[in-house]
Amino acid sequence: MKNIWTIAKREFDNYFSGPLAYVVMLAVLLPLGIYFSLILFYTSQQAVFGGGGAPDITPMNGLFAFLMVFLSPALTMRLLSDEARMGTLELLLTAPVRDSELVIGKWLGAMLFILTLLGITLIYPIVLNNFVTPGIDWSVVLSSYIGLILLCGTMLALGVGISAIFSNQFAAFFVTLGLIFFLYFLVGLPANLLPQSGDLLNYFSINNHFTQMNSGTITLGALTYFISLISFGLFAGTTAIEIRRWR
Amino acid sequence: MIKVNGLTKDYGARRAVHNLSFDAQQGEIVGFLGPNGAGKTTTMRILTGYMPPTDGEAIVAGYDVVEDSLEVRKRVGYLPETVPLYHDMAVFDYLKYMGELRHIPNVDDRVDEVLDQVGLYERANGYIGNLSKGMKQRVGLAQALLHRPEVLILDEPTIGLDPGQVVEVRQLIREIGKERTVLLSTHLLNEAQNLCDRVLIINKGKIVAEDTTENLQARLLGAERVVVRVRGESDELADTIKSVKGVRKVEAREDGGVEFEFASGKDLRPEVAKQVIKDGYDLLELRPLGMSLEEIFLELTNSEGKK
Numbered sequence: 001m002k003n004i005w006t007i008a009k010r011e012f013d014n015y016f017s018g019p020l021a022y023v024v025m026l027a028v029l030l031p032l033g034i035y036f037s038l039i040l041f042y043t044s045q046q047a048v049f050g051g052g053g054a055p056d057i058t059p060m061n062g063l064f065a066f067l068m069v070f071l072s073p074a075l076t077m078r079l080l081s082d083e084a085r086m087g088t089l090e091l092l093l094t095a096p097v098r099d100s101e102l103v104i105g106k107w108l109g110a111m112l113f114i115l116t117l118l119g120i121t122l123i124y125p126i127v128l129n130n131f132v133t134p135g136i137d138w139s140v141v142l143s144s145y146i147g148l149i150l151l152c153g154t155m156l157a158l159g160v161g162i163s164a165i166f167s168n169q170f171a172a173f174f175v176t177l178g179l180i181f182f183l184y185f186l187v188g189l190p191a192n193l194l195p196q197s198g199d200l201l202n203y204f205s206i207n208n209h210f211t212q213m214n215s216g217t218i219t220l221g222a223l224t225y226f227i228s229l230i231s232f233g234l235f236a237g238t239t240a241i242e243i244r245r246w247r
Numbered sequence: 248m249i250k251v252n253g254l255t256k257d258y259g260a261r262r263a264v265h266n267l268s269f270d271a272q273q274g275e276i277v278g279f280l281g282p283n284g285a286g287k288t289t290t291m292r293i294l295t296g297y298m299p300p301t302d303g304e305a306i307v308a309g310y311d312v313v314e315d316s317l318e319v320r321k322r323v324g325y326l327p328e329t330v331p332l333y334h335d336m337a338v339f340d341y342l343k344y345m346g347e348l349r350h351i352p353n354v355d356d357r358v359d360e361v362l363d364q365v366g367l368y369e370r371a372n373g374y375i376g377n378l379s380k381g382m383k384q385r386v387g388l389a390q391a392l393l394h395r396p397e398v399l400i401l402d403e404p405t406i407g408l409d410p411g412q413v414v415e416v417r418q419l420i421r422e423i424g425k426e427r428t429v430l431l432s433t434h435l436l437n438e439a440q441n442l443c444d445r446v447l448i449i450n451k452g453k454i455v456a457e458d459t460t461e462n463l464q465a466r467l468l469g470a471e472r473v474v475v476r477v478r479g480e481s482d483e484l485a486d487t488i489k490s491v492k493g494v495r496k497v498e499a500r501e502d503g504g505v506e507f508e509f510a511s512g513k514d515l516r517p518e519v520a521k522q523v524i525k526d527g528y529d530l531l532e533l534r535p536l537g538m539s540l541e542e543i544f545l546e547l548t549n550s551e552g553k554k
Contacts, residue, residue, distance in 0.1 A: 006347045017335050091331035091390070094295040095348045096320040245298045247258070 003097045004105040011079065011109025021113065024071050028064065028117060035063055036124050040131070056136060057125045058214050061144045064121065065151055065210050069184050072152065073176035075113065076159025078169040079106040080237065084244070085167045093245065103237040107153075107160045114152045118145065140216035147213025150226035151206060155180050157233030164240035180206075248273045248398055248428035249294065253303035256289050256452075263289045265452035266303070271445075273397075276424035278443030279432035286452040287432040288328055291400050294430070295325040308397045321349070324396035328403055330387035334376035338367060338386055341375060342393060349394045361389045366415065380407040388416065392423070399423060401431040405438060417442050472496075472536040473516060476504040478529035487526045491518050506536070 015021035043055040080103070083089040092102055125141045159176040166172040188205035202208050209222040249271040256264040264286040271277040279287045293300045294307050296316040305312045308322035333341055339358060346354035362368045365385040370378065375386060384407055391399060404420065405413045420429060420442060433439055439446050440460045448456040477484060484505050489497050493515050496508040509515040516533055523530050 002350065003348060006344070010344050014333075014335070086331065086333075087327065087329040088331040088333060090292075090297060090327045090329075091345070092348075094297050094320055094323070094325045094327075095345065096317045096350075097348055098317070247298075 003101040004108060007097070007102060007105025008108035008112060011106055012112040014109075015075075015113050020074065024075060024113075025117060025120075027071060028067050029120065031067065032060060032063060032121060032124070036060060036127075040128075055128060055132065057128060057141055057144060060121070060124055061148055061214050062211070064118075064148060065207075065214070068152055068155055069180050070177065072110075072114075072155035073159055073173045073180065075110050076106075076156055076163050076176060077173035078163065079110065079160055080164040080241070081166045081169045081172045085169070089241075089244070093241070099241040099245075100234070100238045103160060103164060103234055103241060106163075107157055107234060107237075110156045110160070111153060114156065115149070118148060118152075137216070143216045143218050144214045146218065147210050147222075150213070150223070150230075151210045154206065154226050154229040154233070157230040157237075159233070161233040161236035161240065164237040164244075248275075248308060249277075249430060250306040251290075251294070251303070252305070254290065254293060254300050254305055255302040256286075256293060256298075257301045263452055264293070264300070267449075267452070267454060268303075269447055269454060269457060271428050271430055273428050274425060275445065276420065276429040276431065276443045278439035278446045279430060279449060280434065280436065280439050280446055281432075281449035282434065285449045287449060288402055289452075290449075291325070291327075291402050291430070291432060294319075294398075295323050295400055296320045297325075321394070322397045324391035324394065324399045326387045326391040326401045326404055330383050332375045332383055332386060334374070336375055337372050338362070338375055338378070339371040341386065342389055345390050346393050351394055357393065361392050364392065364419065365389045381409055381412045384408055385412070385416070388419070396427070398428045398430070401429065403433055404431055405433070405435070472506060472508045473519070474500070474504045474506050474532065474534050474536055475519065475523065475530070476532040477523065478531055483526075484523070484528065487522055487528070488519055491515060491522050494519065504532070 039055050039059065080089070083092060093099075122145075125136060125138075129136050158179055159172070162176045162179070163169070163172040166175070183204065183206045185207065188202055188208055190201060203221070203225065209225050212219060213222055249269075251270065252268050254264055254267040255262070267286070267290060269277075279290070281287050289298075292298050293312060294305055296307075296312050296319045299313050307319045310318040310322070312319050333344075336344070339362070342358040342361065343354055346358055351357050359368070359371075362371055365388055367382060367385055367389065370382065375383065378386065384404070388401075388404065391401065399420075401420070405416050408416060417438070420431065423429060424444075431443070444459065446456075446458065446460055447454050475484065475488065485497050485499050488494055488505055488507050493509055493513065494507050495510075496506075498506045500506055507519070516535075520530060520533055
């Protein structure tokens with residue numbers, strides 16, 4: 001356990017030693033901030049003329065999830081592939097660290113970064129709460145944030161798994177992007193055309209599960225889905241590292 | 248401390264290490280000598296728990312490298328051929344990270360100590376990427392020494408160092424080798440000669456010779472060769488030497504010296520000296536010509552190739 005934390009901490013610090021952390025933060029917080037002010041402006045306009053609903057945090061977190069499709073591969077692409085390219089993997093694999101601890105540590109490091117970013121975005125529901133009487137529905141906010149954490153955890157776990165397979169970080173980036181793009185946007189599309197297998201395809205869509213949680217519904221199916229995919233990504237990564245040893 | 252028995256490693260169809268057996272005791276520096284691609288790095292990677300062997304077993308610091316890989320890794324310090332460093336980390340932070348992964352108590356103090364040992368204390372806060380090649384090599388060495396390992400495995404430890412640093416690093420290895428087991432690979436023969444207690448010469452995945460450097464020389468030669476030099480003309484010197492009983496293969500050299508040979512174990516140098524002086528020569532030099540490790544090495548690796 002201590003090893004996981006040591007690796008996670010270094011990975012977290014490492015994001016800030018280069019431009020990546022700041023670029024990702026900018027790419028998330030700038031659109032989010034603009035979107036937030038637009039929502040506030042729009043709902044206040046509507047309120048003047050009467051009607052319109054109370055603003056809520058759902059569209060903000062939806063945007064966060066959308067941005068993560070493109071940004072999470074950037075956060076995971078070099079986690080293990082770069083260690084392989086630089087030869088430092090040899091160092092970690094001859095240190096008394098289990099392969100699974102290495103992979104989980106890398107994933108947790110990326111998660112810590114995402115949690116920091118999510119922590120910053122908590123400012124939006126807090127601000128919103130002050131504008132709306134009698135306040136916003138915090139249970140929806142909670143469900144939405146749990147959804148975001150699971151969504152990011154899934155994307156990062158798949159990314160870490162793929163990063164363990166490649167020695168080239170750009171290969172890892174594009175394969176991860178492709179997989180997440182597919183799971184987020186594409187897999188649910190044919191569901192409407194195929195009444196027979198539609199439910200199954202819908203179940204594989206990250207977007208469907210997240211949208212549910214984002215609007216305040218947590219189902220066992222969604223939890224199982226996210227936790228299974230996280231486990232799968234980390235397991236695939238560990239296996240890929242083990243295969244590297246045998247080669 | 249290291250016990251290897253029938254170790255074999257295949258990369259696909261290629262056999263990199265073939266039925267290798269050797270051991271190394273505590274307080275011993277063993278040199279692993281061989282041309283590129285001989286299987287040195289592969290063997291070291293197996294011993295450090297990086298990769299499992301295809302066949303055979305290896306016991307390092309009392310634990311099996313396959314069964315108890317983690318226990319082995321706790322007790323081994325390893326400097327790989329390409330020094331594995333994070334270039335965007337400061338020297339101190341890098342060593343501290345490695346120390347934390349190895350659960351070293353008071354890791355900050357220990358890192359300072361090791362930095363002092365490898366002479367990098369002043370550069371502790373500098374980025375690894377900005378260090379010279381020799382300094383990077385020493386950071387790698389510091390990483391291998393950090394946890395006071397029982398067994399130290401060094402893949403070409405002095406490569407890329409300037410002559411002064413080479414002397415320092417060898418001194419360091421010699422000190423460590425007094426109490427622990429050191430296995431180092433090199434293709435610098437003089438390094439093996441002046442650093443190692445014992446040398447394993449490996450070629451195409453097999454050990455072709457294993458002995459102390461002195462014994463290797465004696466064994467291959469089977470005889471000792473000596474050069475004699477005198478003041479002035481020495482046309483008849485060869486005849487004078489030939490007159491000594493037991494002397495063989497007398498040859499005049501172009502530089503005026505005369506070489507001869509005698510069976511090892513029966514030193515004929517005093518007899519030859521007496522005869523040379525008796526015949527009225529001013530004896531200037533009487534020097535044994537040891538076979539260099541280079542020659543031994545070529546001899547062994549070539550004869551292996553011809554089979």
